[in-house]
Amino acid sequence: MSLEKQLKLFKWISILEGLSFLILLFIAMPLKYIYEMPQMVQQVGMAHGILFIAYIAGALLLIKPMKWSLTQLGIILGCSVLPFGPFYVERKYL
Template identity: 85%
Template sequence: MSLEKQLRIFKWVSILEGISFLLLLFIAMPLKYIFEMPQMVQQVGMAHGVLFIAYVLGGLLLIKPMNWSLTQIGIILGCSVLPFGPFYVEKKYL
């Protein structure tokens, strides 16, 4: 697979992972704990989990082709657990 295609896929995964995390934090969790509607957490949580794993794996696969330093790798992987973090990575490193 070409680097361009890998980057395009990782950008999409990054955006979708960021959106799923925000949906989980700001919509699904309040629905669960304030309105006692846990169904959304189950669905969005599963999607977010899959996207999180895809984000981490995609980041690891791009280390060598993108020639990222250890610091950059730490930032990129660390941003996966921060709200809005994947959007920062998408704009700054991709």
């Protein structure tokens, strides 16, 4: 796969992972704990988990082609656990 295609795929994964995290935090979790509706957490949580793993794998596969330093990689991986973090990575590093 060409670098251009890898970057495009990782950008999409990054955006979707960020959105799934925000939906999980700001919609699904309040529904679960305020309105006692845990179903959305189960569904969004599974999607987010898969996207999170894809994000980590994608970042690891792009280390060499993008010539990221270990510090940059640490920031990119750290942003995966912060709300809005993947959007920062998409803007700054891709």
